Amino acid sequence: MTCSSVDLKAYFLGDIAPAEKGGVEDHVRACQGCREELDRLRVTQTALLSLEEEEIPQRIAFVSDKVFEPRWWQTIWRSGPAMGFASAAMLAAAILAHAYVRPVAGPVQATVDTAQIEQRVEREVNARLEATVAKAVRESEAKQSQQFAQVMVASEKRFEAKRQDDLAVAQQAARYFEQQRARLEMAANDSVRPGQ
Amino acid sequence: MIFREVEDRDLIAKARRGHVDAYNVLVSRWEKRVFNYLLRLVGHREDALDLSQDVFLKAYQNLRKLEDPAKFPGWLFRIAHNEAYSLLRKNRPEGELAVEPKSGEATSRMFPIELSLAVQSALGLLSDDQREAVLLKVYQGFKFEEMAEILACPVSTVKSRLYTALDLLKQTLAPVNMGGAE
DSSP: OOTTTSOHHHHHTTOSOHHHHHHHHHHHHHOHHHHHHHHHHHHHHHHHHTSOOOOOSSOOOOOOOTTTSOOHHHHHHHOHHHHHHHHHHHHHHHHHHHHHHSOSSSOOOSSOOHHHHHHHHHHHHHHHHHHHHHHHHHHHHHHHHHHHHHHHHHHHHHHHHHHHHHHHHHHHHHHHHHHHHHHHHHHHHHHHOOOO | OHHHHHHHHHHHHHHHTTOHHHHHHHHHHHHHHHHHHHHHHHOOHHHHHHHHHHHHHHHHHTGGGOSOGGGHHHHHHHHHHHHHHHHHHHHSOTTOOSSOOOTTTTTSOOOGGGHHHHHHHHHHHSOHHHHHHHIIIIITOOOHHHHHHHHTSOHHHHHHHHHHHHHHHHHHHHHHHHHHHO
16 A cells, blocks of 8 residues: 555544555554654644634524414424324224225226226116016006905995895885775775665 | 434424424524634624524524434535525625735744634635635534535545645644744
């Protein structure tokens, strides 16, 4: 190692790679010129460090200013625990929402054909609607038939009762006319026998 | 130093959440170093104080941009460097020397009590870049990589400036030390 290849100042300033440090020390032990250079650097450093730091004439301080204060969402955003809690809450909400809105069955397809799904849904809705309407019509017709039968039975009963009543009145009227005819015949017979 | 860094990190975290008091504590820890760095760089006490206030105000406003709180010292001195050079560029037309070299000033025999004045004078003989390299390395103790980040230049440039400055200071201050030792 030669003098020109040695980073003597970096070594002196304590800012040299550990791998190079041993080589520099070996060279300095063997090189009188570099040892003298190190002495001169030490003298210079001692002189430089004799310059004491001055006290700052006026302390620097800041007062709270709303302009520079973070907003509430910035405070939350920069807060690790708060962000962690918010993330956990959002994840829980997402899981719950997914549980409520997910489809009942069927494998998840990689690609979704919305038009095909709409057609399937429309067909399914129409089929269910037609079935429901047909069932309602059948039920209504059955109910009407039952009501008609009940009305017919009631009418027949009323008609029979009416007929029985009319028949009773007719029989009564027939008996009355028979009695009247009998009385007229008796009266006629009495008028035919004047000499008696 | 480790405890100091941990506490600084805690103060930075609190200051980011809007705790001005925590930031004031942080300022109290660094204001003297920043002020002296600026003072030796710009050479005027009032300018250095004004710049120090600007530095800490900008640091507070941009504290959330600091990704790694452990790099706060280098980041703070990067702001100080930018502020100082803005002032130097404004006050001094390009090409004009910062301080006129006063050859032979330090070669005269001086009393030890005047050593600090001689050092100030010797530092004044350096260019701004060279002087800043000495300030960051000798007085502030930054590593070459940290200096490269502060000065926004390669490590090789940092070393070049610093080594040239040390050679000049070595020549300028050697007679002073020799005289003081006699």
